Amino acid sequence: MKVLVIGSGGREHAIVWKLAQSPLVHQIYCAPGNGGTALENKCKNLNIYKNEELLQFAKENDINITVVGPEVPLVEGIVDMFKEASLKIFGPSKKGADLEGSKACAKNFMKKYGIKTAAYEVFENPVDSIEYLKNCSYPTVIKADGLAAGKGVAICQNFEEAKACIESFMVEDVFKGAGNRVVIEEFLEGVEASILAITDGETMIPFLSAKDHKTIYEDNKGPNTGGMGVISPNPYCTNEVLESFIEDIMNPTLKGFSEENMDYTGIVFFGIMITKKGVYLLEYNVRMGDPETQAVLPLMESDFMELIMCALNKNLNNYSITWKDKHSCCVVAASGGYPSKYDTGLSISGVDSTEDKVFVAGANLEGESLLTSGGRVLAVTALGDTLDEARSNAYNEIKKVNFEGMYYRKDIGKI
Ligand code: AMP
Numbered sequence: 001m002k003v004l005v006i007g008s009g010g011r012e013h014a015i016v017w018k019l020a021q022s023p024l025v026h027q028i029y030c031a032p033g034n035g036g037t038a039l040e041n042k043c044k045n046l047n048i049y050k051n052e053e054l055l056q057f058a059k060e061n062d063i064n065i066t067v068v069g070p071e072v073p074l075v076e077g078i079v080d081m082f083k084e085a086s087l088k089i090f091g092p093s094k095k096g097a098d099l100e101g102s103k104a105c106a107k108n109f110m111k112k113y114g115i116k117t118a119a120y121e122v123f124e125n126p127v128d129s130i131e132y133l134k135n136c137s138y139p140t141v142i143k144a145d146g147l148a149a150g151k152g153v154a155i156c157q158n159f160e161e162a163k164a165c166i167e168s169f170m171v172e173d174v175f176k177g178a179g180n181r182v183v184i185e186e187f188l189e190g191v192e193a194s195i196l197a198i199t200d201g202e203t204m205i206p207f208l209s210a211k212d213h214k215t216i217y218e219d220n221k222g223p224n225t226g227g228m229g230v231i232s233p234n235p236y237c238t239n240e241v242l243e244s245f246i247e248d249i250m251n252p253t254l255k256g257f258s259e260e261n262m263d264y265t266g267i268v269f270f271g272i273m274i275t276k277k278g279v280y281l282l283e284y285n286v287r288m289g290d291p292e293t294q295a296v297l298p299l300m301e302s303d304f305m306e307l308i309m310c311a312l313n314k315n316l317n318n319y320s321i322t323w324k325d326k327h328s329c330c331v332v333a334a335s336g337g338y339p340s341k342y343d344t345g346l347s348i349s350g351v352d353s354t355e356d357k358v359f360v361a362g363a364n365l366e367g368e369s370l371l372t373s374g375g376r377v378l379a380v381t382a383l384g385d386t387l388d389e390a391r392s393n394a395y396n397e398i399k400k401v402n403f404e405g406m407y408y409r410k411d412i413g414k415i
């Protein structure tokens, strides 16, 4: 089979790496890919970015299945485009992707299908938002409705902060339209977990749970990033939490997909908050997480291509995913200065000397050299029989990698 993977991050490197292990896959193209996918078995990078060009490439090159990594092409409707051209593509339709593309749409869906989520109101203009914020309790959470590359959520401690946030989202328009509408919601206290699940629209199967580490500094300090490391499974996801997740969140979501005719074949990423009052759904993402994927796929024993084909053939009810009886720890190495300004073009050494898997994110191959090109540069994922063993393996290995200014958190998986 010939597979096209869309995206250029560490997530896409992990997807390509896992798909390349499948005997069903003969050739992978990654568009545009990165310095890691360029070196991966069976894979070739393509310098193609636009949805129309990707469609053209898939048609002309007899691509059997396309797998979409990031949310932007999904929200733009790439799945509908491919399906209209009778091409197989793994991901939700535009209607399904709006669950990530619009926070108001996601919250209204959760409310309609009785899914436990923070109490909320939606506002379309700054005057009404600020009037509401005068009398709400603090801390309060303000979310830009549209896609804001993970930066559209602010936790405000008082009215002054909340007012400044509304001015920046709605008046200064820092997210170029994505903050024209906001969701203001109740602040929940608890522990977060990420649970990915695969669905064919009729059956949904959860993957192993994961725990992201979002802030740049240790102990949840500093600004949020795309994610500085992940462990899987998430030690806070007890059987009781997972049962509640399946019954109160996952199953009603699937019911909603069917009642709304969402045509959802792909991955649902549930961002949950485990609180003293139960398990709440914070958000849906309509794609795999980054770096959750880099921690979860290495634990998957099953053939990922076979699993994706089962979903596309609406056959998931006959499939059971097998997992390694191990723990994984994924530590992200970022450019010095990230998530603010950072340098690029720096040479990376030591990747070949690591025993565990290095997933490349923001780095390109220039000749024989791997050069940094983004904020999150790479991630090392190690497995172990216990979480402690996985952590110590990951930290031993990441020391072998180096580039000028390289920064990583020392507390990934420290519970
Ligand atoms: P979201 O994009 O909706 O997941 O929000 C990004 C991050 O903001 C989450 O991962 C949480 O850390 C935080 N967050 C979002 N909603 C809430 C909430 N209602 N209460 C507390 N923290 C929240």
Ligand code: GLY
Binding pocket: 212, 226, 227, 285, 288, 289, 290, 291, 292
């Ligand atoms: N790691 C969080 C995300 O992928 O959105």
